[in-house]
Every structure is written in structure tokens, then in C-alpha cells.
Amino acid sequence: MSFPFINKNRDHGRILESSHALIASAKKVVKYRKHLLDVGVLASINLQISMLESSIGTRDFANLEGQSKGLSRLLKQHGGDVVSETFLGENIEALFVAILLAIAIRTFFIQTFQIPTNSMAPTYCGMTCKLVNSKVTATSIWSKLWHKIKFCGHTVNVVAKNNGTVSIPLAKTKLKKNSEVIYVVPYEEIFVKKYLGLVKTKARKYTIFVNHRKYQIVSPIDLSLEKILLQKFCKGYSSWEKVIGGGKSDQKFDQGKIVSIFDTKYPVTTGDSIIRFEILPGDMLFVDKVSYHFRPPKVGESVVFTTNAIMDFTKTPKFFIKRLVGRPTNTLGIENNQLFIDGKLMTTNEVLEKLNLREEGYKNGYFPFGMLAEGLSVTVPEKNLFVLGDNSKDSYDSRFWGFVPEKSICGRPFVIFYPFTNRWGKCK
Secondary structure, eight states, rough: OOOOHHHHHHHHHHHHHHHHHHHHHHHHHHHHTTTTHHHHHHHHHHHHHHHHHHHHHHHHHHHHHHHHHHHHHHHHHHOOOOOOTTOOOOOOOHHHHHHHHHHHHHTHHHHHHOOOOSTTTTTTTOOEEEEEOOOOOOOHHHHHHHHHHOOEEEEEEEEESOOOOEEEEEEEEOOOTTTEEEEEEEEEEEEEEEEETEEEEEEEEEEEETTEEEEEEEEEOOOOOOOHHHEEETTOOOOOOHHHHHOOOOOOHHHHEEEEEOOOOEEEEEEEEEEEEEEOOOEEEEEEOOOGSSSSSTTTOOEEEEOOOOSSGGGSEEEEEEEEEEEEEOEEEEEEEEEEEEEEOOOOOOOHHHHTTGGGGGGTTTOOGGGOTTHHHHHHHTTTTEOSSGGGGGOOSHHHHHHHHGEEEEEEEEEESSSSTTTEEOOO
């Protein structure tokens, strides 16, 4: 059974839509080209506009199409650059205005920012990864889709092509924060293509072995796989030093050079997943770029800043997020894992209070490293700020590379808009 009136109504809607667009273009021609056109041509265009508007008002579809063709012919002959056959000019203009508006908003009002690392955890979380059961359980397509939308995760699965046990290369490196020598899994920096090959981004390429066969694991440049490899192949250990025993005291080594191929004794067979994990992106924030034009940032607020004026990052400037803990003339010190400002315990806001009282997810408090090592204090100079990460144990911040110039502050994060975790909402 057919319903011809449905197609008829659809055709009428299309005719009305194109007629309105045609009238808008004709009026634009009259407005911008009336000083160039002959009086008779102008009169013809205005007459066609009136007739078309009258037919639209009475829904005279029998004449609408013919009148539209007549007006279209006139515009092609006399419209010049103001109108084109397909009337794309108006759409291009609107698109251009939208792009300019988006650029203006991003430059002067609001900017998006994605947390790169976990130096501010648990307030803000950077990119993380978690192990996924190698045996894929049956899950509905809707559950998978919702999980993807909610967390925007990406699964990495390395499948064994031979039988054997997993071996991991280890190298030595010296930590910047306290010169401690530790074992790490070395990686190579590579470039990978994203977004249909249009963009190249840096990534880490790790190499592990099953017997003597190489397997490569690629992760984003900001995501270390140290913990996930320990968790998978050396469950129960928190560091490679504890796995292989000692090694911290030996200060003579070549930075990053492989010193050991450690056999984890972890067995795999052909077709098994050697390791399967999900990469979860860091929190995405909206940054308010307006407020600090009218007032200075307050102690206790988290701030986004550029590192282009900080010595350690002048060659590769980035955007960082940390918590402002000291303004000019403030004196800071750390005692018993608590932060003091001008001799008083820092409790300016909810997060600082939890850190100093070591409550909930902030049980480690503050660590006395670098410029704020045990017994040391720092007075913030004029036109500078002192910032710390909420994850004090694993944060590379002002304790190590010094002060942030006030002019480097870009804005104040005010909302976490993605992913939809328990942190979603107003920033702390």
C-alpha cells in the first residue's frame, strides 16, 4: 500500500524552503547592487519577490516552482558575486563567522584543557590504564557503547604468536626530584598518526619478549606503563627494585641503558593475550580565562599556566595545572607532611585541609622535596607564585623548578565536563 500524500507534503516542504532561501538572496542582491542595476531590472526582481511571497502566503504550489525558476534566472544574470547558483555564499559566510566566534571564545573567554598526568590526583586525574580480563566476557552491545561514551576508553590487546614466558628489559635512571636511582622499563619515543593520518603525535613504544620474540606496546607519550606491567607480570610488587632486589645504591650507570632482561616466569601460549588493558583519557576541563583580568588568583585555587618562562621547559613549553599555595611575600615550609604558610597550617580550602589532615584520598599529605625539603623554607618573590600538585609524592612542581611568573597564569579551571566519572562537575 502506498501513501502518495506523504511524498507530496515532503515536496511542498522542500519547495517552500528553497523559495524562502531564494527570496532572502534576491533581497540581498537588491540591497547590495541597487546602485549598479538598471531601474527596469530592479523593478523586475522586486516584482518577482512580491509574486513569490504572495504564492507562499496562499500556498499556491502550482505557481511557486515556476516563479522560483523565473527569479532564479534573474539573479544568475544580475546577482554578480552576491549570489551563486547554489547559494553557498551565505552558508560559507555563516561558517566563517562561527569559526571566528569559536576562536575568539577560546582566546579570550573559555579554553578546554585535558589533564595530562596524575600530579593533581585525586582532585583531577590524568591519563590512566587498567588491566582488562584476557577472557572477554559476553557483554551487550549497548553496555559496551555506554561504557565507551561514558569513559572514552581505548583497549590495547597484545596477542602471543609463540609459547614461552614473558621477559622485560630494565634500565636505570635517576629521579629529578631526589636523585634516587631506580629501575625502569625503557621505551622509545615515536610518532604515530591520528585522525585519519592528518595529525602526528608523540607516543611511547615499549618492547617486551616472549622467549626471544619481540612484542611492542604503544601508549600515548604522557602515559607510563610501569605500573600496569608490574601489576600484570609481578603482582604484589610496587617497584622493580623490590622485584629484582636492591640496585638503588649503585650510582655509576649509563642513563636509560638496558642493564637486565628480567624473566618474569609468566607463561603464555599462542593465541593468548600477553597483556590487555584499557587506556582512559585524562579529565577534560573548561578553563575560565576572564576572572583573573579582574582579580588576582587566590591561594588554594587550582590554576592553569604556561611553562614558557620556566627554565626546565623553555625548549618544549606546555600547559600545566597545579594548586596555588604561595603568593608574593608568603613564606612556605613542610613539616610532618603538612604545608605551612607564614607559620600557619594551610587550610584555605577543602583540598588543602584534606591534604594537611591526610583525609580521604589525600592520605600522603605533602612531601618535603627540593626547595621545601626538611628544615627548608621559601619566600615567594614579587610578581611570582608557588604551585604544588595535590599528588605531592609524584608531582613535579615548584619544589623542583621554582616559581611561576604571574604573567604565565592562563586561567582558572571551573568545571570537569568529560568523562562522566564521580569527579564530573564543578572543579575543586
